[in-house]
Amino acid sequence: MTGERRGPRHGQRGQRGRRPAPRKQGPRKPPVHDPARRAAFDVLRAVSERDAYANLALPELLRQRRITGRDAALATELTYGTARATGLLDAVLARCVDRPLDTVDSLARDALRLGVYQLLRTRIPRHAAVASTVDLVREDAGSRIAGFVNAVLRRVSEKDERQWLEELESDISDPLARLALRTSHPRWIARAFAEALGDTGDELRAALEADDARPAVHLLAKPGQISADELAAITGGEVAPYSPYGVHLPSGGGDLADSEVLTEGLATVQDEGSQLVSVAAATAPVTDGKDERWLDLCAGPGGKTVVLGCLAQVSGATVDAVEVAEHRARLVREATEELPVTVHVADGRDPGLDAGYDRILVDAPCSGLGALRRRPEARWRKQPGDIAQLTQLQSELLASAYRLVRPGGVVTYVVCSPHLAETEGIVAEAARRGDAEILDARELFPGVPGLGDGPYVQLWPHRHGTDAMFCAVTRKR
Numbered sequence: 001m002t003g004e005r006r007g008p009r010h011g012q013r014g015q016r017g018r019r020p021a022p023r024k025q026g027p028r029k030p031p032v033h034d035p036a037r038r039a040a041f042d043v044l045r046a047v048s049e050r051d052a053y054a055n056l057a058l059p060e061l062l063r064q065r066r067i068t069g070r071d072a073a074l075a076t077e078l079t080y081g082t083a084r085a086t087g088l089l090d091a092v093l094a095r096c097v098d099r100p101l102d103t104v105d106s107l108a109r110d111a112l113r114l115g116v117y118q119l120l121r122t123r124i125p126r127h128a129a130v131a132s133t134v135d136l137v138r139e140d141a142g143s144r145i146a147g148f149v150n151a152v153l154r155r156v157s158e159k160d161e162r163q164w165l166e167e168l169e170s171d172i173s174d175p176l177a178r179l180a181l182r183t184s185h186p187r188w189i190a191r192a193f194a195e196a197l198g199d200t201g202d203e204l205r206a207a208l209e210a211d212d213a214r215p216a217v218h219l220l221a222k223p224g225q226i227s228a229d230e231l232a233a234i235t236g237g238e239v240a241p242y243s244p245y246g247v248h249l250p251s252g253g254g255d256l257a258d259s260e261v262l263t264e265g266l267a268t269v270q271d272e273g274s275q276l277v278s279v280a281a282a283t284a285p286v287t288d289g290k291d292e293r294w295l296d297l298c299a300g301p302g303g304k305t306v307v308l309g310c311l312a313q314v315s316g317a318t319v320d321a322v323e324v325a326e327h328r329a330r331l332v333r334e335a336t337e338e339l340p341v342t343v344h345v346a347d348g349r350d351p352g353l354d355a356g357y358d359r360i361l362v363d364a365p366c367s368g369l370g371a372l373r374r375r376p377e378a379r380w381r382k383q384p385g386d387i388a389q390l391t392q393l394q395s396e397l398l399a400s401a402y403r404l405v406r407p408g409g410v411v412t413y414v415v416c417s418p419h420l421a422e423t424e425g426i427v428a429e430a431a432r433r434g435d436a437e438i439l440d441a442r443e444l445f446p447g448v449p450g451l452g453d454g455p456y457v458q459l460w461p462h463r464h465g466t467d468a469m470f471c472a473v474t475r476k477r
């Protein structure tokens with residue numbers, strides 16, 4: 001992470017009363033007077049220069065610099081908002097810069113995006129949005145680039161978001177591309193959502209808008225260790241509407257890192273959708289015999305393994321957790337200490353375990369298109385070509401699960417994506433091979449509305465307030 005600037009204070013005497021050394025020539029490094037924007041800008045730079053993840057880099061930087069309260073809230077809004085809205089911000093900038101945007105210096109481009117976001121999507125007064133952004137550029141890159149950024153932002157500030165959208169949309173004849181622009185999504189992702197919803201109108205708009213909003217923080221009250229009621233009372237949150245183990249924190253729920261229920265291991269942060277699919281995997285009815293050996297075939301970092309492990313402990317079962325990446329397997333081990341879980345570092349396509357499992361969860365590696373609201377910059381990094389590579393692996397992992405499960409045992413296939421190639425496409429192929437019968441997964445989501453015609457379950461942010469998790473429950477013939 002870019003270091004915090006801590007220049008010597010003017011007039012301050014050095015140690016042992018010596019006069020401070022004369023200032024060297026070079027860029028001036030003033031003390032940070034705008035910690036929120038400085039933090040947002042440094043994280044956006046890390047995202048574009050070092051492929052950092054904003055949702056990991058920002059909390060770390062806020063902690064390092066001890067930025068809290070209103071400054072932390074502003075830094076979060078500016079970082080995540082700018083990262084999510086990049087497509088729209090760049091479309092506006094392309095109208096105001098007289099050369100292709102990708103030839104603009106990357107520091108200037110990041111600053112411009114931050115400035116345009118403030119101008120179009122916040123209530124920050126125009127002059128403050130422009131001046132504060134220009135100050136950041138001057139500190140880091142000098143007056144010439146600052147002058148360029150100033151000139152461009154002044155052009156942007158001549159119109160508000162509505163006027164810019166009208167101007168941009170007047171040149172776009174494709175309704176899906178217009179909606180994608182308005183809701184800050186690449187068109188191919190908007191199309192994938194439309195295909196999964198079977199809708200290109202109001203519902204698609206609602207889905208894309210919900211995907212462009214910051215999600216609430218959900219907690220898992222670990223089954224058998226604390227109840228959702230108790231956890232809600234301790235954290236000031238609300239019991240979740242659907243998961244029996246879920247709690248929703250109020251927005252701006254604060255920094256949870258030091259929260260006792262988390263440090264004591266009674267609860268963990270987990271989207272309610274992930275909780276629901278884990279419970280479905282643990283409770284889908286097996287036939288013809290016992291229900292003691294469970295397998296989590298793609299376990300890292302262990303969120304769902306924790307739910308499986310807790311429920312296995314209650315019912316007297318054991319869980320084998322397979323993860324191909326050593327560092328992620330370590331996270332599973334740490335998350336499941338004291339649960340009846342054994343972690344194996346292995347390739348799930350051939351993990352070298354004895355067959356005969358009673359139930360298996362395949363939470364396959366996927367595009368993550370269902371969790372874009374949690375990873376602000378992700379939508380602009382992903383490419384349509386990513387999907388084809390993943391579907392091959394997803395099919396192979398599911399085929400492996402059918403080799404490992406016993407007849408009458410259940411295999412639950414989950415991805416955090418609504419893309420049909422990763423969801424129904426994979427399960428339908430397995431069904432065609434005759435590996436399994438497909439059960440009606442909706443029965444394992446009691447009280448959850450808006451689940452359509454089945455047999456699969458697709459959760460959605462706009463319908464359920466969860467990530468867009470897909471869940472298919474199948475039974476080996």
Ligand SMILES: C[S@@+](CC[C@H](N)C(=O)[O-])C[C@H]1O[C@@H](n2cnc3c(N)ncnc32)[C@H](O)[C@@H]1O
Pocket residue numbers: 274297298299300301302303304305322323324325328346347348349363364365366
């Ligand atoms: C969607 S994540 C699983 C999330 C996890 N179940 C949880 O709830 O925390 C998919 C995981 O599969 C792992 N993975 C990828 N290829 C694999 C393979 N061939 N065998 C086993 N695990 C694999 C990835 O490293 C990643 O940790």
